[in-house]
Amino acid sequence: MxxxxxxxxxxxxxxxxxxxxxxxxxxxxxxxxxxxxxxxxxxxxxxxxxxxxxxxxxxxxxxxxxxxxxxxxxxxxxxxxxxxxxxxxxxxxxxxxxxxxxxxxxxxxxxxxxxxxxxxxxxxxxxxxxxxxxxxxxxxxxxxxxxxxxxxxxxxxxxxxxQYSQDPRLPRVARLARDYLHDHMHHNIGIDDLANLTGVDRFRLNRAFKSSYGLAPHAYLVQLRLAKARRLLALGESCADVASALGFADQSHLGRWFVRAYGLTPAAYRKHCTNVPDR
Known part of the structure; x- marks a missing residue:
């Protein structure tokens, strides 16, 4: 910025x-x-x-x-x-x-x-x-x-x-990988985990996923975590606790991704969206 x-x-x-x-x-x-x-x-x-x-x-x-x-x-x-x-x-x-x-x-x-x-x-x-x-x-x-x-x-x-619970137009491997990311967003997921789950190599998986959802699996997982981070921060959770709960390496790691996506720090977002004072 x-x-x-x-x-x-x-x-x-x-x-x-x-x-x-x-x-x-x-x-x-x-x-x-x-x-x-x-x-x-x-x-x-x-x-x-x-x-x-x-x-x-x-x-x-x-x-x-x-x-x-x-x-x-x-x-x-x-x-x-x-x-x-x-x-x-x-x-x-x-x-x-x-x-x-x-x-x-x-x-x-x-x-x-x-x-x-x-x-x-x-x-x-x-x-x-x-x-x-x-x-x-x-x-x-x-x-x-x-x-x-x-x-x-x-x-x-x-x-x-x-409204579709599963969009039939999307490839099955992309849907399976997406559902797994939603269910395990807090875990340290590897691309090999998704490849084993879907039964294709990681290169085909990446292509199918990006074609279906506009992002590669790793970027999609980051966005899942950031969306959850916004909700937790708005409820007054501390930046450090949110980073730990969502699988970021530390508070700085969360902060770097948060700024890239939203243009402001997690602390600034929390300050303006909750009445809980900083600890």
């Missing part, structure tokens, strides 16, 4: 919504994902990112929309960098709130964004206003009204997608 980069993060106690305003120049963050729905608006500059196998350029007034688990990165391709505001919406909270808009969700479906970028000025205005009232102390009724307006603006960008 350059010395001109900065991040301002907060979390709302009632909804759990995180709000983030940030500025980056040059490389912002490596490919990663979140457990939340991300709704953000670019304020200044050009925000370049790769997602859904395409490269996108978000300019001032554009709204970018990312689903839980969608891999994306971030770069500033022009001098002066880019600035954006972002809301991280918990999936259960979002589906509950949208229950007032969609009376009944179709069976076995999940909410998805129709597109990654939107030029809808109404959505951009609703996103910016929701960020403004959620990021600073404001009357509860004002916050709720802003979120209601955001939900209404989002409806034209949302759709229901059939």
């Amino acid at each position: 350059t010395s001109n980069n900065w991040i301002n993060l907060a979390q709302d106690d009632e909804t759990g919504i995180e709000t983030l305003q940030a500025h980056f120049e040059g490389h912002a963050y490596d490919p990663h994902w979140h457990d939340s729905y991300l709704v953000g608006v670019t304020e200044q500059g050009v925000q370049q990112f790769n997602c859904r196998r395409s490269r996108h350029h978000s300019t001032p007034g554009n709204v970018f929309l990312l689903e839980p688990g969608e891999i994306h990165d971030g770069d500033a391709p022009e001098d002066g960098g880019f600035t954006y505001r972002m809301l991280y919406l918990d999936p259960q909270w979002l589906e509950r709130e949208l229950g007032a808009v969609f009376e009944k969700a179709p069976a076995n479906t999940c909410l998805t964004f129709a597109s990654t970028l939107s030029t809808d000025p109404r959505l951009a205005q609703a996103t910016a206003h929701a960020f403004a009232v959620m990021h600073r102390p404001e009357l509860r009724i004002v916050r709720q009204n802003a979120l209601n307006n955001l939900m209404q603006a989002l409806t034209s960008n949302l759709q229901w997608r059939k």
Whole structure:
């Protein structure tokens, strides 16, 4: 990160919504994902990112929309960098709130964004206003009204997608390896372990896994651990305890990966997302 980069993060106690305003120049963050729905608006500059196998350029007034688990990165391709505001919406909270808009969700479906970028000025205005009232102390009724307006603006960008427990389009070896990583994310897993499990050599496994999920198995495992680290840190767990629990070598090891993915240290994230004092 350059010395001109900065991040301002907060979390709302009632909804759990995180709000983030940030500025980056040059490389912002490596490919990663979140457990939340991300709704953000670019304020200044050009925000370049790769997602859904395409490269996108978000300019001032554009709204970018990312689903839980969608891999994306971030770069500033022009001098002066880019600035954006972002809301991280918990999936259960979002589906509950949208229950007032969609009376009944179709069976076995999940909410998805129709597109990654939107030029809808109404959505951009609703996103910016929701960020403004959620990021600073404001009357509860004002916050709720802003979120209601955001939900209404989002409806034209949302759709229901059939939910698969196992996506039949993906190779069996990739699905087996992915499930094993989820079940054993705390362990010191080797690529040979995954190769033995799936019955193919490690080179074929790497190709199948990356083709299916966009990351090699080792990078996918790191992202699993980082997503879990965010949840534990937000609950007030110490950085050292989180690093130990998730199989990182030490606190510094966790910190290096955390900064590469999110642009801030675990300690900084914990400080802004919990009221537990540092020990």
